[in-house]
Amino acid sequence: MTAHDLDVQGLNCPLPIMQAKKTMKALEPGDTLEVLATDPGSVKDFESFCRATGDELLESEEQGDVYRFLLKKKAKTTPSKDCEVLRLTFFAAGRYD
Secondary structure (H helix, E strand, C coil): CCEEEEECCCCCCCHHHHHHHHHHHHCCCCCEEEEEECCCCHHHHHHHHHHHHCCEEEEEEEECCEEEEEEECCCCCCCCHHHHHHHHHHHHCCCCC
């Protein structure tokens, strides 16, 4: 597990989330990203971002005019056997490439 930092202070929506998304994409599962932002809307944005991506919002706090978020990259998931059966069924029926 590696800790990473991202300073998006001074940027407004949607740039803090866009930068975080780009950075999180490059991380390994279990890595953390500390984000510093000044956009008040980033509080709700990072909550929504983590709900949508499955990444974990470990911490969210306000330090004066700066908002600090600690995110953890979700673990990689493998398809379940049910998904594999469904994929093979669609393939056999000619509905899946």
